[in-house]
Amino acid sequence: MEIRGVDPRDVEWERDHGRYRVYFRDRAAGASEEYEVLGERDVEEVLAWAAARAAEHGWTYTVYLVVADDRGSPGLVRLSGAVGDPFA
Numbered sequence: 177m178e179i180r181g182v183d184p185r186d187v188e189w190e191r192d193h194g195r196y197r198v199y200f201r202d203r204a205a206g207a208s209e210e211y212e213v214l215g216e217r218d219v220e221e222v223l224a225w226a227a228a229r230a231a232e233h234g235w236t237y238t239v240y241l242v243v244a245d246d247r248g249s250p251g252l253v254r255l256s257g258a259v260g261d262p263f264a
Contacts, residue, residue: 193217195242197252198226200235201262212242223256236262 196213213222223239230237238257244250 194219196222196255197240197242198222198237199240199257200226200230200233200237201258202233202235203262204234206263219255226257 193216196217196219198211198213200209200211202208213225219239219241226237226239229235236258238259239255240252241255242250243253
């Protein structure tokens with residue numbers, strides 16, 4: 177891990193709450209469930225919910241932040257959980 181100081185003035189916008197997507201995968205069944213978390217939720221709350229639900233069912237999960245690129249096209253940034261395609 178590399179860490180460096182930053183100038184907080186280099187960003188043009190920020191939000192207090194994000195839109196999150198959570199993908200749960202049941203590898204044994206080859207199935208998945210996808211959710212978008214609505215409302216003003218902190219990432220810690222989303223991560224705790226995802227981890228608890230996955231543990232309850234024996235699934236893997238990935239939590240994403242929904243963002244837009246320069247053209248406004250939606251995309252996902254992984255925040256936690258499985259990397260890549262768990263079915264590969």
